[in-house]
Amino acid sequence: MRGRWEQLMHLPREFKEMGVVLSRMNNNCRVASREAASTIQTVNSTSDREVNSTDSDHSSIIPIQNKDVCEPEEILVPLLPEITHVERGYITPLQVYNLLNAEEGQPALYDPYYILVLDCRSAERYKDSHVVTARASVTVIHPELGCLISCIDLQKYSVILLYAEEGSSPVGSVKARADSPDLQRCFFQLSALGMDPVILLGGFTAFHTLYPFLCTSRMVLLEPERHTLTIYPSEILEGALYQGSAAQAENYRIIKNLHITHVVNATANSPDAFPNMLCYLRLPLSDDAQQDLVEALPLASRFIHQALKGVPAGRVLVHCSMGRSRSSALTLAFLMEHRHWSLLHALRWLKERRACTAPNINFLQQLLTYEELLFGSRLTSLDDIRR
Known part of the structure; x- marks a missing residue:
């Protein structure tokens, strides 16, 4: 598996086979989505190249083809999550x-x-x-x-x-x-x-x-x-990153109240609910032992990062069907790459905010490989995260 990760640093991949798409939306988010799309499609580029777009409010689908996956430019130095002091009680x-929720x-x-x-x-x-x-x-x-x-x-x-x-x-x-x-x-x-x-x-x-x-x-x-109450996605990073289910991603009240601007859709069958309003990254993944995350982890990580650092800053919802396995794997990849946390610390952080977090064993093993790629060595063992 590690050999495949390393190959991505040198060889272009054909993402159309995987079905990765970036949905564009109206002018309210066009600037942010251009930056995200440009970054996703470029490896170590020093120029900002926009994806073709129109001034229409209708969504268009842009397949990502013949481009390298964004890999870390240097080995990361692991950091510990900052703990906010709260008075006893x-x-x-x-x-x-x-x-x-x-x-x-x-x-x-x-x-x-x-x-x-x-x-x-x-x-x-x-x-x-x-x-x-x-x-x-x-x-x-x-x-x-x-x-x-x-x-x-x-x-x-x-x-x-x-x-x-x-x-x-x-x-x-x-x-x-x-x-x-x-x-x-x-x-x-x-x-x-x-x-x-x-x-x-x-x-x-x-x-x-x-x-x-x-x-x-x-x-x-x-x-x-x-039973009549609306249940909202979990808040992973305050006012920035949320994780939940496909049903929540289709609920306009939730999208509006949380001010969501970007969505990572990690399902194979749930459509993008609001393509004319929001920026979407579609990653049609399966929650099974055969699903390969080689392309998905860096793509989702970079998409989330670009959305959160936009001006104005966006708010991102990552979802799969139930918000437990596929979405957790993508959220963990982002926390590892852009917060510089080990898989163990990222998983603890996520579970404290979303107790039902449960990436399958195949995803955990691939996240361990991704951790080694990011930091240059394995920081977490499978036993650590299965306790």
């Missing part, structure tokens, strides 16, 4: 977004006992708008009556999340108690009952600023109501 808005077989939010969200603001603020599925805290932790839910029922929840209007002061500090006394009371009462609650960093204000589409004035508590 807090959880970031991005983490809450991914919790609310987590999928394990089916969307986790459909389970009434998956996450208990307690709004510790006033009743008026709660009625005005709150995080989806949230309850007013007084319905669970009453100022005088104590906990209104039995400890047995509380233990059924995987996550207990609290939030105030704002807040980032250390839990239990004088400032925290002054700024959000109801939240602090709930936190310590739940802790005394043996629970492990977490607090939304920045409160409702911070979350609503980033994810207004996950806030509502409706009470959504029961399982039938939860």
Whole structure:
């Protein structure tokens, strides 16, 4: 397998056989798509060559032919992911977004006992708008009556999340108690009952600023109501890179709310849903032991990179059928090449943000080879990533 990777650095490939296509769209994204297409079609080029395009708003398909795959110009130096310090007891808005949209077989939010969200603001603020599925805290932790839910029922929840209007002061500090006394009371009462609650960093204000589409004035508590909720793709890099399913890539509400501009479609059968609106890279891959990723990994990596570095910066959705195997392999290749992370660190990062990540063993082995190509040596073992 490694021999094939090395050959790509010297020999042109005929991508038409693989069916790789770059879809073009309207003027709103033409400049960014030209840059991505030009980079994908050129190896170590010092000039920017545009792909033929028209001023029409209709999508056209451009087969990539007789061009080398973009390979790293030099051996990369591995880096560690930067860890953002968060005060004890807090959880970031991005983490809450991914919790609310987590999928394990089916969307986790459909389970009434998956996450208990307690709004510790006033009743008026709660009625005005709150995080989806949230309850007013007084319905669970009453100022005088104590906990209104039995400890047995509380233990059924995987996550207990609290939030105030704002807040980032250390839990239990004088400032925290002054700024959000109801939240602090709930936190310590739940802790005394043996629970492990977490607090939304920045409160409702911070979350609503980033994810207004996950806030509502409706009470959504029961399982039938939860099944009506829109489940969004996982956010891998904040405000930049998302990974999800084909169904999510076809949902206009999701595309609009996340401000997606570019899509990597890694399916063999799902069409590009919005070719006149978005830039697409189509990689018709199969999720099996025979699928070769030699061309797909560097193509997807460069496409994502060019989209994110555009002016203005784009937002990319990478998807396959379920958003688990093929899309994960492509996302991992990007994180390895353009964040300079080993496969092990990239996989840990991805799984923290998308728990259902599960590239098949064939893809993992090819990613290990890609890691060796990028960094000049094998940094990760198969045993490391299968634990």
